[in-house]
Amino acid sequence: MDQFIVRPLFGDGDVGVFTITNATLWMALSVLGIALLFIVGTRGRAIVPTRVQSVAELAYGFIHKMVEDVAGKDGLKFFPYIFTLFLFIVFSNFLGLLPKAFTPTSHIAVTAVLAVLVFLTVTIVGFVKNGAGFLSLFWVSSAPLALRPVLALIEVISYFVRPVSHSIRLAGNMMAGHAVIKVFAAFAPLVLISTIGIAVTPLSILAITAMYGLEILVAFIQAYVFTILTCVYLKDALHPHH
Amino acid sequence: MTGDIVQMGAYIGAGLACMGMGGAAVGVGNVAGNFLSGALRNPSAAPGQTATLFIGIAFAEALGIFSFLVALLLMFAV
Numbered sequence: 001m002d003q004f005i006v007r008p009l010f011g012d013g014d015v016g017v018f019t020i021t022n023a024t025l026w027m028a029l030s031v032l033g034i035a036l037l038f039i040v041g042t043r044g045r046a047i048v049p050t051r052v053q054s055v056a057e058l059a060y061g062f063i064h065k066m067v068e069d070v071a072g073k074d075g076l077k078f079f080p081y082i083f084t085l086f087l088f089i090v091f092s093n094f095l096g097l098l099p100k101a102f103t104p105t106s107h108i109a110v111t112a113v114l115a116v117l118v119f120l121t122v123t124i125v126g127f128v129k130n131g132a133g134f135l136s137l138f139w140v141s142s143a144p145l146a147l148r149p150v151l152a153l154i155e156v157i158s159y160f161v162r163p164v165s166h167s168i169r170l171a172g173n174m175m176a177g178h179a180v181i182k183v184f185a186a187f188a189p190l191v192l193i194s195t196i197g198i199a200v201t202p203l204s205i206l207a208i209t210a211m212y213g214l215e216i217l218v219a220f221i222q223a224y225v226f227t228i229l230t231c232v233y234l235k236d237a238l239h240p241h242h
Numbered sequence: 243m244t245g246d247i248v249q250m251g252a253y254i255g256a257g258l259a260c261m262g263m264g265g266a267a268v269g270v271g272n273v274a275g276n277f278l279s280g281a282l283r284n285p286s287a288a289p290g291q292t293a294t295l296f297i298g299i300a301f302a303e304a305l306g307i308f309s310f311l312v313a314l315l316l317m318f319a320v
Contacts, residue, residue: 070293165304172307225300228293 003178004106022102023110030091030104059087063227070231074238081121082234085114086227093174093219097212105222106174108167115167118230126237137240166229173222177215184208252316259313266306273298 009020041056049057063083067075089105096103104110126134138155140148187204191197277295281288 066293165308168311169300169304169307172310176310221296225296228296229300232297 001179001182003102003182004175006102006107023104023107026095026102027092027104027110030088030095033091033095034087059083066228067231070228071234072238075231075234078121078125078234082227082230085118085230086223089114089170089226090220090223093223094216096174096178097215097219103174103178105170106178108171111167111171112163114170114226115163118166118233119163122230122233122237125234126240129238130240134237134240137236141241162233166226170222170226173218177211177218181208181211181215184211256313256316259309259316262306262309262312266303266309269302269305270299273302 006015006021006023008015009022009025013019015021037052038056041052044050044053046053060083063086064076064079067079067082071078092103092105092110095101096106126137130136138152138159140151140155143151184204184207187200188208189197189201190204191201273295277288277291277298281291
């Protein structure tokens with residue numbers, strides 16, 4: 001699985017904290033792509049938008065509506081953060097689909113940082129906004145009294161599992177998709193060494209193509225899911241009452 | 243016999259963790275299928291519920307990803 005290896009961009013030394021690696025390069029490329037899209041997209045400010053402006057407006061409107069629908073009007077204060085998250089993930093996912101590219105979001109280290117930041121933000125916002133009332137998130141007042149302690153325990157556990165599932169979902173999906181393509185790619189050159197390859201090679205090339213199409217879908221959906229779950233968690237922090 | 247019996251157990255366990263994939267498949271299929279049957283009954287209400295659909299799919303899928311995590315832990319961490 002050569003594509004998941006983090007290696008220094010210059011030279012062959014060890015990977016330290018400040019080493020510029022291929023991960024750094026592809027994350028920087030995503031940021032550059034986002035900046036380019038929005039600088040070029042918002043420069044004209046035409047009434048009838050150009051193609052780039054349409055894409056920028058579409059992305060902005062899509063996430064803005066999602067934040068408003070899911071987290072409510074007061075969640076819009078966090079729109080810049082959520083939009084940044086979405087764009088970074090979507091650009092990393094799509095740039096990672098290029099041949100020979102490195103996918104930063106396929107690494108748990110990257111997604112864990114994003115998820116833990118969301119978790120900390122949500123927890124701090126919840127306590128700042130509601131004070132100790134935030135704890136009512138764990139006390140399901142609509143349930144029968146005898147059930148509430150049990151439910152509280154379950155709610156606390158599910159609250160602390162959030163950053164884990166949040167990060168592993170994204171990293172796992174990206175990594176699994178790339179790994180599946182790699183597995184099929186390993187079968188593709190079979191025709192060169194064995195006659196059974198006459199049947200296997202076209203099939204595996206077809207499978208790579210199909211998986212690649214699916215990966216394009218997954219790259220977008222996982223970015224969408226990551227952001228929408230951030231909105232859901234934010235809604236919990238802003239309105240913790242069940 | 244060569245090799246380590248613990249290693250063998252870990253590999254068998256990693257293989258067994260693939261069964262979790264089936265559970266996730268059932269869950270995601272259930273969510274999407276029920277959404278579709280509801281959406282065909284009342285198509286005008288469907289677009290407003292796509293967010294809920296994706297949240298449901300994400301939660302169902304997360305548990306499948308956990309089995310992947312278990313497999314990874316058995317392969318590389320145990």
